[in-house]
Every structure is written in structure tokens, then in C-alpha cells.
Amino acid sequence: MAAGLYIHEANGSWPLFLSKPDVTMSYALITGASKGIGKAIAEELARRNFNVLLVARSESLLQTLAQNLADKYRIKADYLALDLAGAQAPQQIFDWCRSRQYTIQVLVNNAGYGLSGSFEKYTVAENLDMMHVNMLVPVQLTQLLLPQLRQQSRAYILNIASSAAYQAVPLLSLYAATKAFMLTFSRGLRQELAGSAVSVTCVSPGSTDTDFVQRANIGEKGRKAAQKVNMTAEAVAAVSVESMLAGKAEVIPGLINKLGAFMVWLMPKGLVEKTAMQIYQ
Numbered sequence: 397m398a399a400g401l402y403i404h405e406a407n408g409s410w411p412l413f414l415s416k417p418d419v420t421m422s423y424a425l426i427t428g429a430s431k432g433i434g435k436a437i438a439e440e441l442a443r444r445n446f447n448v449l450l451v452a453r454s455e456s457l458l459q460t461l462a463q464n465l466a467d468k469y470r471i472k473a474d475y476l477a478l479d480l481a482g483a484q485a486p487q488q489i490f491d492w493c494r495s496r497q498y499t500i501q502v503l504v505n506n507a508g509y510g511l512s513g514s515f516e517k518y519t520v521a522e523n524l525d526m527m528h529v530n531m532l533v534p535v536q537l538t539q540l541l542l543p544q545l546r547q548q549s550r551a552y553i554l555n556i557a558s559s560a561a562y563q564a565v566p567l568l569s570l571y572a573a574t575k576a577f578m579l580t581f582s583r584g585l586r587q588e589l590a591g592s593a594v595s596v597t598c599v600s601p602g603s604t605d606t607d608f609v610q611r612a613n614i615g616e617k618g619r620k621a622a623q624k625v626n627m628t629a630e631a632v633a634a635v636s637v638e639s640m641l642a643g644k645a646e647v648i649p650g651l652i653n654k655l656g657a658f659m660v661w662l663m664p665k666g667l668v669e670k671t672a673m674q675i676y677q
């Protein structure tokens with residue numbers, strides 16, 4: 397676990413390991429902020445003057461991003477390099493925030509990945525790790541941070557699900573199930589928190605040009621299909637942050653992805669699933 401704080405200074409910026417953390421400002425905590433959609437969301441939030449806390453495993457990427465955002469937008473940026481597959485990861489994030497007296501106003505549950513191919517191809521540990529990162533970490537972070545979020549005058553939870561939340565996806569079965577979980581959890585929690593300071597938004601991107609396909613080990617056919625409809629991480633992030641701040645419940649970025657979800661709803665499930673399976677073979 398490694399961390400470092402960056403603050404923009406008028407005469408330049410450099411890492412500053414504070415002995416006494418600043419208690420006057422609140423932060424947006426973004427998981428999976430080292431690259432892809434999470435990185436773009438961090439930048440979108442920094443652009444809107446939010447201080448940011450960046451969490452992922454790649455320490456050097458986090459360090460560079462924290463420094464760049466602090467310099468460019470004159471905000472505070474700190475990072476925590478951590479493997480979210482670890483059982484204690486959410487508690488470690490919470491303890492780190494508490495030890496530095498960071499107040500969280502925005503929680504972005506973005507970190508996640510897929511494992512393509514047959515369910516049986518993966519070990520129990522590999523499948524459980526993915527479920528942990530995609531579902532349990534968001535749930536635990538939400539539970540740990542909710543008391544603090546409730547105390548803000550306005551606070552936000554932004555959950556990144558997927559177009560895969562709207563249908564079963566053979567050969568990405570478990571991944572799609574984790575995203576359906578996130579969508580259903582988000583909607584239910586949102587209703588529970590209605591009337592409180594905390595707004596919950598679930599964004600379900602379709603194919604987005606990130607490292608997702610490499611990490612999921614998606615084959616040539618799936619990659620080519622994705623390339624035809626890919627959105628940029630920046631476009632997804634802009635829609636995500638805008639929707640979060642507008643207090644929307646459920647958002648699918650991009651017209652093609654919206655139409656896709658509508659078609660999935662309209663068509664027989666078996667046909668939709670067989671079509672999806674052909675893409676990921």
C-alpha cells in the first residue's frame with residue numbers, strides 16, 4: 397500500500413507529505429482511477445474543481461495523474477496504490493481517508509474488470525476475485541462511507557455498471573451478473589436514500605476504448621465488434637459526471653448503446669443471448 401499527496405502551489409507543484417492533513421475540504425474518491433474510464437472521471441471531476449483521491453494498483457500511473465491534476469486544475473489530489481481484490485481493501489481505504497482526515501463528498505465505484513471465455517475456464521479464486529472487485533468493494537465502501545456522505549450538504553455515489561447489466565452475456569456470464577448486481581443495488585439504494593443528502597447514480601457504458609478488452613482477454617471477433625461502436629473514456633466520463641451531478645438514477649451513455657438496451661428489452665432473451673455468445677466466441 398503506497399500513497400502520496402499533491403498540492404498545486406503558485407510557484408510550482410511537488411509531492412508534499414503533510415504531517416497535518418487539511419480538514420477544510422472534501423474529496424471525490426475514485427476507484428480504478430489509474431486508467432480508462434476512472435482516470436477520465438477523475439479528470440472530469442478535477443476540471444469541475446473537486447479534490448480527488450485516486451485508488452488503483454498502478455502506483456506510478458496514480459502518482460503521475462495526481463500530480464498532473466493538481467497542477468492543471470489547482471485542486472488537491474492524493475492517491476492510494478492498493479489491490480482491491482484483497483479482503484481488507486475497503487477497510488484500508490476507509491482507514492487511510494480517516495487517518496488523513498479526508499471528508500468524502502463523492503464516491504465513484506468504477507474499478508472493475510471482466511473475464512471472458514467459459515465460466516469453467518477460470519479457477520474459483522479468479523472468479524471470486526472478480527466478484528470481490530466488481531461488487532463487494534463497492535458495497536463495502538458504500539457502507540463504510542455512507543454515514544459521512546449523509547453529513548454533507550450534497551453528496552453523490554456514482555456506480556459504473558455496464559451495458560452487460562441489461563442481459564445475460566454467455567462467455568462473460570459472471571461479469572455480466574456482477575454488473576446486473578450493481579445496477580439493481582444502485583436503484584434500490586437510491587430509493588432508500590431519497591430525501592437524504594446522498595444521490596445514487598448508476599452509469600452503464602457500452603464498449604469503451606480502454607484496457608478492458610485486454611484485461612478480459614476478449615478475442616478478435618469481440619474486439620472488432622467493440623471497435624465499431626467504441627466510445628472514448630472521456631465521453632463516457634463527461635456523461636457520467638454530468639448525470640451524477642444532475643442526480644439521475646440510471647444512465648446509458650451514447651445513442652447506440654441506448655438503442656442496444658432497448659433492443660435487448662424488446663427481443664426474445666434466448667435470441668439476444670445467442671447473438672452475444674457469437675460475439676465473444
Ligand SMILES: NC(=O)C1=CN([C@@H]2O[C@H](COP(=O)(O)OP(=O)(O)OC[C@H]3O[C@@H](n4cnc5c(N)ncnc54)[C@H](OP(=O)(O)O)[C@@H]3O)[C@@H](O)[C@H]2O)C=CC1
Nearest residue numbers: 428430431432433452453454480508558603604606607608
Ligand atoms: N471498457 C468498456 O468497454 C467498459 C467498461 N465498463 C466498466 O468500466 C469500469 C472501468 O473499466 P475500464 O476503464 O474500461 O477498464 P481499464 O482496464 O482501462 O481500467 C480499470 C481500472 O480498474 C482498476 N482495477 C482493476 N482491477 C483492480 C484491482 N484488483 N485493484 C485495484 N484496482 C483495480 C485498474 O487499475 P490498475 O490496473 O492500476 O489496478 C484501472 O484503473 C469497470 O468497472 C468496467 O467493468 C463498463 C462497460 C464497458
Ligand SMILES: N[C@@H](C=O)C(=O)O
Nearest residue numbers: 558559560601602603
Ligand atoms: N459493456 C461492455 C463491458 O462491460 C462491453 O461492451 O464490452
